[in-house]
Amino acid sequence: MTNQLKFKDLENQQSSKINITPGAIIKGTIIAIDGQFAVxxxxxxxxxxxxLKQFSDVSGNINATIGDEYEFLLETVDNGDGVTILSREKAxxxxxxxxxxxxxxxxxMIVGKVIERKKGGFLVDLGSVxxxxxGSHAFTKAVRENPEDLEGKEFSFMIVKMEKRRNNIVVSRKLVHDKENDGDRKELLNSMKIDDVVTGVVxxxxxxxxxxDLGxxxxxxxxxxxxxKRLKHPSEVIKVGEELNVKVLNHDQDNNRVSLGLKQMVEDPWSNIDRRYPPKTKLMGKVTNMLDYGCFIEIEDGIEGLVxxxxxxWSNRNIHPSKILNLGDEVEVMVLDIDAERRRISLGIKQCKQNPWLSFSEDHAIGDKVTGKVKSVTDFGLFIGLPGGIDGLVHVNDLTWDENGEEKLKEIKxxxxMTAVIISLDSEKERISxxxxxxxxxxxxxxxTSHSKGDRVVITISTIDDGKLTxxxxxxxxVIVKKLASDFSANIGDHLEVxxxxxxxxxxxxxxxxxxIKHKATKYTKSNQGSDSSATLGDLMKKQLDK
Structure with missing residues (x-):
């Protein structure tokens, strides 16, 4: 009994030297192999x-040898059946x-192996973890690698995030690349100067x-x-993976930012543009863009002008470009004006065709009669179509001698x-009256011609209404008398001296x-008409009577 107590005390003393708290890491020795278990x-x-599976390597080989010592995680000291439960995997x-x-x-940096592709990225084996x-941290090269190029290969990684409680680790391959190249990057930025020509890959x-990527x-x-020239998207000129020589326009070492230029590698096409294309130069161009107010024509690479x-x-000043042109059309244009400083060129299409206004003025004179169909009727008159697709205006005041022009206008559709007389021509302003x-x-x-202002005239009254008579x-x-005295008295049909x-x-x-009327004017004579050939007869009469 005494020996048994001594042995018990010795056993307790030995156990007290070992941390038997669940979760503790302890060492143990394999003393036997029993089937699929190590004792x-x-x-x-x-x-x-x-x-024995807990002693297998990555390839699945069992590495458990009697006499070898290993570390284990103590899960339970006594599970109720007097058995202590250990875990080699958890250790x-x-x-x-x-x-x-x-x-x-x-x-x-740590080393891991990409083992599987998952949604949004990859799984990496870090050895039991x-x-x-x-995906945003998986690739490092200027030209993106394919996902299959990563699977099954070992790489160096940086840990971005760790949560042991949730068994969550996030790693980055990109950060490794950035760290390895940080020194090279600083050296490159320090060596860069504005206007330097450098080589890079898109x-x-x-x-x-x-x-x-400049390396x-x-x-x-x-x-x-x-x-x-104007671009809608970079892909019109360059593509991913293409190697380019570019010029350094600006660089910010503090923020690792570099601004580059490709067009600066060639001469500015706007240099001496006014010498190459003086006003009235005719040339061919390509329609590159159409807007509500006009269209842009490319006359050479990098040079566009607005029509x-x-x-x-010539015949329609407000026509929409899409009515006569399509994108990509080759058209003849004339240079109207160049503002090299503002990089603007005004072009014209109609100037490359015969001017119908000029042709009409060369073939017709004031006083000639012309015949055409009414193109439109407005509040102020009507437009008659003329040869060459142009039109002339008949003002409401030039419609009739006998009645109110506005009333006459209502009868025209x-x-x-209609036949009319040309009373004025201005081909430069594109106006025909x-x-x-x-x-x-x-x-x-x-x-x-026989009466002057203030002369007495006998009239027959037609109407009397609202303070005036006709x-x-x-x-x-x-005849019209606009202002009648409040005590005026007369009857329709009466003769009246005015x-x-x-x-x-x-x-x-x-x-x-x-x-x-006390102050009388001189009589109207044809010698008073003046030499204004563009004025209507009514204008001349008004000019004389207003003297």
């Missing part, structure tokens, strides 16, 4: 049985986590430009610095064929007054 002695009261995993944690804190490699294309440093080639809608067609009433003699001519002269010319004031073109009537 392990850890110095505790009972021996433990550990599956290894704990050890790996400890080593990875030290590397993470020290920002050291699996980490996740995001790494990526975006809507606003391209990123160029550890990425430079931005903005879309406006790719070509002198405003008013410079497209689009498509009516026509008249219908000028086809007949002016019934007011005789009266105006009537006729003895020769049937319309005083001549002026000729009212708008009302096409003689304006009279009931009061005598």
């Amino acid at each position: 392990v002695d850890t110095g505790l009261k009972s021996e433990s049985r550990v599956s 290894i995993r704990n050890k790996v986590w400890d080593e990875l944690s030290k590397a993470f804190k020290a920002e050291e 699996t980490a996740f490699l995001p 790494k990526n294309l975006t809507d606003y430009g391209a990123f160029i 550890g440093v990425d430079g931005l080639l903005h879309i406006t610095d790719i070509s002198w 405003h809608m008013s410079e497209m067609d 689009k498509g009516d064929e 026509l008249g219908l009433k000028q086809l007949e003699d002016n019934p007011f001519d005789e009266f105006l 009537g006729e002269t003895t020769h049937g010319l319309p 005083y001549f004031m002026s000729y009212d073109r708008k009302l096409n009537a003689l304006a009279m007054s009931l009061s005598e």
Whole structure:
């Protein structure tokens, strides 16, 4: 009994030297192999049985030898049946986590093997621990590798994130590349100077430009610095993987930013442009863009000019470009104006064709009669179509001698064929004035040549209304008296003596007054017409009567 107590005390004393807290790492020796289990002695009261699978290597080979000592994680000291449960796998995993944690804190690189592709990235074996490699951190070269190029291969990684409780580790291959190249990057940036020519590979294309790998440093080639001509996307000129010689436009060492230029490698096409294309030069160009107000024509690589809608067609100043042109069309244009400083060229298409306004003015003179169909009717008159696709305006005041022009205008419709007299021509301003009433003699001519302002005239009253009256002269010319005294009294059909004031073109009537006019004007004569050949007869009469 005494010997048994001594042995028990010795056993307890031996156990007390071992940390028997669940989760502790303890050492044990394989004392026997029993089927698929290794019998392990850890110095505790009972021996433990550990599956031989926990002693297998990456290839699946069992490395368990009697007499060898290993580390185990103590899961349970006594599971109720007097058995101590150990785990070789968890001990290894704990050890790996400890080593990875030290590397993470020290920002050291680790080695792992890409074993499987997953959504958004890859799984990496770090030795008993699996980490996740995001796709954004998987590639390092200027030209992207294919995902299959990574699987099954070992690489160096940097740990980005660790959560042991959730068994989560995130690694990066890109950070390794950045760290290894950090020194080279600083050296490259320090050696760069503005206007240096450097060689790089197109790494990526975006809507606003391209990123160029200069050997550890990425430079931005903005879309406006790719070509002198207008681009919608960088892919029109360059492609990923292409090697380019570019010029350094600017670089910021503090932020590792480099601005590059490709178009600066060739001469600016706008240099001496005004010498190459003086005004009135005719040349062929290509339609590159169409807008509501005009279109752009490329006349050489990197040089585009605007053809405003008013410079497209002689007969229609507001025509939309799509009505006569298509993208890619080759058209003849004329240089109208160049602003080299603002990089703007004004071009014209209609100037390369015969000017119908000039042709018309060469074939016709003021006073000639022309016939055409009414193209449109407006509040102020109507337009008659003329040879060459142009048109002339008949103002409402030049429609008739006998009645209100606005009333006459209501009788005219689009498509009516009409003959008119040319009363003014201005080919430079593209204006032609026509008249219908000028086809007949002016019934007011005789009266105006024989009467002066203030002369007495006898009229017959036609209407009396709202403080004014209308009537006729003895020769049937319309008369209007606009202001009647409140005590005025007369009847329709009465003869009334009034005083001549002026000729009212708008009302096409003689304006009279009931009061005598003290200051009289000279009579209207053809010698008073002046030499203004563009004025209508009515204009000349108004000019004379307003003296």
